[in-house]
Amino acid sequence: MKVLEEYLNYIEKNKKLSKNTVASYNRDLKKYVEYLNERNINLSDVVENDIISYLIELEKEDISVASISRMISSIKSYHDYLFFNKILDTDPSKNIKKPKVKRVDVEILTEDEVDKLLKFEDLSTPKRIRDKAIFEILYGTGIKVTELIDMNLEDVDLEIDYIYCGSGKNQRVIPLCETTEFYLLKYINESRNELTYPEEKALFVNAQGQRFTRQGLWKLIKKYAKEADINKNINPTVLRNSFAIHLLNGGANVAVVNKILGNSNLSSLQLYLKHIDKNLRKEIKEKHPREHEIN
Structure with missing residues (x-):
């Protein structure tokens, strides 16, 4: 062992x-x-x-x-x-092949469904403000649950509208849109100090004032998904997929979206591309510099 x-x-x-x-x-x-x-x-x-x-x-x-x-x-x-490392003389696994995994279609929310999920009419308590900020960050940046859990207060730089995602091997700086920044700032200024202690480093804290666990954050997301009454299996991955596809449908550059998500290569976005609006596909084909080179 x-x-x-x-x-x-x-x-x-x-x-x-x-x-x-x-x-x-x-x-x-x-x-x-x-x-x-x-x-x-x-x-x-x-x-x-x-x-x-x-x-x-x-x-x-x-x-x-x-x-x-x-x-x-x-x-x-x-x-x-x-x-x-020469601990064993042979590698008995070298010829073992992985089975091909059938890739399922990407499930996403419509923009109307996202608006419904993120509505949060009641922001009267520190926990509700925290929860609103969590959803805005998950959808507004496309980060993974583990990345959000690992974030510390010092990873937020609201002077230049960025958060620093330092989890795992895909470390990156992610820009914040105006709405995401607004609710994150509201949480930090009005809510976080009510939920935890000055020495706590975690950006988002649970009911005990400590860093969220993965399971705890999943339960929170499921709770609000149920309240929103959207007939889909809403989870952090669905929010991440929705963020990516909505950006692409808005005309964002594929490589830029890929970099924000922290994917290691462009093939990671292949499942997203079929969701791009037909009009955007047509525009890409018409405006591509090599589209009309064949005589």
Whole structure:
């Protein structure tokens, strides 16, 4: 288990993977190691068939293809680390292929639905002001829940209308629109000091005055989604997708949107592109500098 701890420390500190990703790898690999121990298989003796047998067991448990694909990534990364650092002489996972995950369509909210979700007519309490600011930040910047949770008060610079997102490997500076800035400033000036203590660093705090947990923030989002009475599975990813697609439909540059979201490459936005209005697609085709080069 000491080797596993060293590996997890390596991917967090050297590979700069987010805490959430490291936690997922930890769960996957503990389950994998438990499987080996139950069958008295030493890590140094693992062969390809042992890994395949483990994956077959996972399929019997009716685990989703996406989860199995992630587990294979965890196992391959771990064995690659062990082989590269000469802890093991071979890498039994090198020929294991990940199953193709069927990519589902991106679910988004319409702009009218976003307005309904973010309406917040009652801002009479510090918690309501906080919650309004949270929703405005999630939709107004497209950041992930883990990134919002990790944000500290010092990551906000309202003099130049930016927030600093320093979570994981996709560190970036994100501009704030006027509405997002207004409600974030209202929370900081009118609400935050009522909810926590001066020494607390977290930007957004829960009922105990401490940094939100991932689960706590999800519950908060589900609560307001239910109140809004929108017949969709509203979650942070839906807000992030909606932010991206609404920007693209408004004519924003794809590369700029990708950079704001912190995606590592443009292919991450392929699922979004089909949602762009037909008029925008037509304009891109008509105005592209190479569109009329073929005689």
